[in-house]
Amino acid sequence: MVIADDQELVRTGFRLILTARGIDVVGEAGDGAEAVDAVRRLRPDVALLDVRMPVMDGLEAARLVLAHVPECRVIMLTTFDLDRYVYAALAAGAGGFLLKDVTPAHLAAAVHLVRTGDALLAPSITRRLVERFATGAAQPAEPAPASAAARDLAALTPREREVLALVGRGLSNAELARHLTLSEATVKTHVTRIFTKLALRDRAQAVVVAYETGLVAPGDPAP
Numbered sequence: 001m002v003i004a005d006d007q008e009l010v011r012t013g014f015r016l017i018l019t020a021r022g023i024d025v026v027g028e029a030g031d032g033a034e035a036v037d038a039v040r041r042l043r044p045d046v047a048l049l050d051v052r053m054p055v056m057d058g059l060e061a062a063r064l065v066l067a068h069v070p071e072c073r074v075i076m077l078t079t080f081d082l083d084r085y086v087y088a089a090l091a092a093g094a095g096g097f098l099l100k101d102v103t104p105a106h107l108a109a110a111v112h113l114v115r116t117g118d119a120l121l122a123p124s125i126t127r128r129l130v131e132r133f134a135t136g137a138a139q140p141a142e143p144a145p146a147s148a149a150a151r152d153l154a155a156l157t158p159r160e161r162e163v164l165a166l167v168g169r170g171l172s173n174a175e176l177a178r179h180l181t182l183s184e185a186t187v188k189t190h191v192t193r194i195f196t197k198l199a200l201r202d203r204a205q206a207v208v209v210a211y212e213t214g215l216v217a218p219g220d221p222a223p
Contacts, residue, residue: 001046001111002027004035004061005077006053010100014048014107021108032056036064039072046111050077051089051097059089066093073114090204153213155197161215163190167203168210 001018003025005011015025027042029035033055039047047065051058062074076089076097089097095114098107153161166176176187191206200206210216 001025001048002029002035002038002042002044003048004029004032004038004053004058005048005050006030007050010050017104017107018111021104023108023111030054032058032061035061036068039065039069043069044072045115046073046075048075048077048098048111050100052079062089062094075110075114090208093201093205095202096204153198153215156194160190160194160197163187164194164206164210165215167191167194167206168216170207 001023003011003014003018005014008030011028011030015028018025026044027038029038030053032049032053035047035049035053035058036056038044047062049058049061049065053061056064058076062076065072065074074089074094076094077100078097079100096110098110102110153164156164162180163176166179171179173184173187173191176182176191177184180187191203194200194206195202198206198209200209
């Protein structure tokens, strides 16, 4: 993986934590432009990007990383849990975000999680974050990409729309299975088809799309 942060001490700390847990760190970067270059050269499976970096911020770096190396998973680092960039980062394709005071165990677990293609955040946490921005409590640094809001939900079956709405409200696959009286295997099939039809990377993007298309409204309670 590649670690990008403008503070060398932070990079060193994360590298030591990850390598001690068997996670190979192939490169480091001190700003967003260096991060993009490192990812393009080294082709890591995960990039850990600080949101606030000189030369190019983490959000723009994440967009370029995902555009040039789409197989790379992106984790954003932030000091505050409601950083104004987080919503836009999720919409741009980041798998989630971590606070800089993350515990060593959580950091390593997060890297392993995103490597499997899952969202970094628990669905309920992602839902609360997106709701916070959607209700205007905070504003994204830039509008989310129009392509996300314009996705055509007509491609989904009624059941798939129902599943997407429930994902947007924060339900896990196990909770979806109980609520819909389906097996988890069937739920996973529905979720996979939704991701394929809407060209989604993970649950984090699915939550964003559910809100931006109006399938879920801010404040909708989980069933």
